[in-house]
Amino acid sequence: MAVALHEARDHTLALFDCFAASGMADPSKVPRLPIVNPPLWELGHIAWFAEWYILREAKTSAPNAAQQPSILLNSDAWFNSNTVPHAARWSLDLPSPAEVKTYCRRVLDSVLEKLRCAGDSDATLYPYRLILAHEDMHGEAFAYTLQTFGITPPLQYPALDAAREASDEIRFSGGSVEMGSRANDGFVFDNEKWAHAREVKPFSIDASLVSNALYREFVVSGGYQENQLWSATGLAWLAQHAADAPGGWRRDGSDWYELRFGIPVALAPDEPVRHISLHEAQAYCAWAGRRLPSETEWVYAAQSAHPAFRWGGLWEWTASRFTPYPGFSEDAYREYSAPYFGTHQVLRGASFATSPRLRSVRFRNFYAPQRNDIFVGFRTCSL
Incomplete structure (x- = not known):
């Protein structure tokens, strides 16, 4: 689990850096499309989600369900997808990319430390598996956002198998x-x-x-x-x-x-x-x-x-x-x-x-x- 969480985060950051290199770390430079999020907001949201369910011990996504405070002041007002409307994500006074990356690192380090003491039952591992799946899905969302904006990804995706013939x-x-x-x-x-x-x-x-x-x-x-x-x-x-x-x-x-x-x-x-x-x-x-x-x-x-x-x-x-x-x-x-x-x-x-x-x-x-x-x-x- 720890290796997978590291892999997912490395992939997320590599994709985000592609947006940053194209000038899209600044939300104001990102086209306002209903099918994408500003990459900086999305990066912060991924870390927030992990913090919410693991470090803040929230049992549900309901408002005020977190039992612990965030390590980042105002994180709920910035990165909670349930309370921050999609259209508002371009106009938030977000932290700088460096600050959001620091938040990501601190959350992951704390999650991994907590994981070391966790049991191996399905119930105990459920929130860890949830945040891993959540980050993996956002990784794919980052990939098709790169396609939408015509930005080269950081890796070579595999070629696809040949498609069907008419009689196949x-x-x-x-x-x-x-x-x-x-x-x-x-x-x-x-x-x-x-x-x-x-x-x-x-x-x-x-x-x-x-x-x-x-x-x-x-x-x-x-x-x-x-x-x-x-x-x-x-x-x-x-x-x-x-x-x-x-x-x-x-x-x-x-x-x-x-x-x-x-x-x-x-x-x-x-x-x-x-x-x-x-x-x-x-x-x-x-x-x-x-x-x-x-x-x-x-x-x-x-x-x-x-x-x-x-x-x-x-x-x-x-x-x-x-x-x-x-x-x-x-x-x-x-x-x-x-x-x-x-x-x-x-x-x-x-x-x-x-x-x-x-x-x-x-x-x-x-x-x-x-x-x-x-x-x-x-x-x-x-x-």
Whole structure:
């Protein structure tokens, strides 16, 4: 656990330094977008979260739940995401980057010291695992913020496996599948509670994600202009963004390229298409006579251990709205899942920027349907 906490913090700071080198340590220099946070605020929030649950011994995220004072005066007024509105994070009188880094170091040192005296039960380690997962997720958020702003990351992310061919499909006969986590599984996120069986009808699913080549056919055939392919919310998204291709795609005559962290890269036909909103994935499926897999179908395929079923390069949209499982109850971080039930969509898998510690068939990611800035693609399905 101590090694993992060190690794996560080193990664966080390396990513933050990329923003700092680009002049974005100053929140006033950061574009005000609803999909990002000022990196300095986010760095402070990561340390605050760890201090809140470990050093200040808060049992929940409720206001005034902390049993100990912060080591940084005004930290609650600056870095509590539950009380500091998103739009206000650009105008706070935040400490300097050096002061925030000092806060990060002091919190981590104290957390590690407390960890040395902790027991090894799941209950004792729960808050440590929570803050580790929280920092890992913010590390991925930092990565897609680097992509959004066209800033080179501090490491070379791995290349993705080749995406599917048109006939690359797996047939499953259906049956029962266990969804969610069990009480004795160790650390679980609250939206994984609790394990329950679901029945799956026979279905066919792509072995891997839709490729750039296949999606380009949709683009050049005029898919973005065929209104009948798009849902009402998809059409509203199209009108708002004036989209005619995936995020980051650019055309140069008959050739296409995409922007990877600000660098133009020739569009690789066999790589999975990325930076796709749910609306775009649904429109492609309508064009191709296919559909998105449900969350249950995705889990069934992933748990099957079928050698051709590949996942983990990009997050994957599913056809399932993000809703609670039977037996759901909020955990210490009360705002992790519950506020997003019914408005967000389930994504499954992982991306190249996801920490290996978070890669699990049980993990339920969730985003608003319009998000295409994250590292996300999709695969298709049929009966």
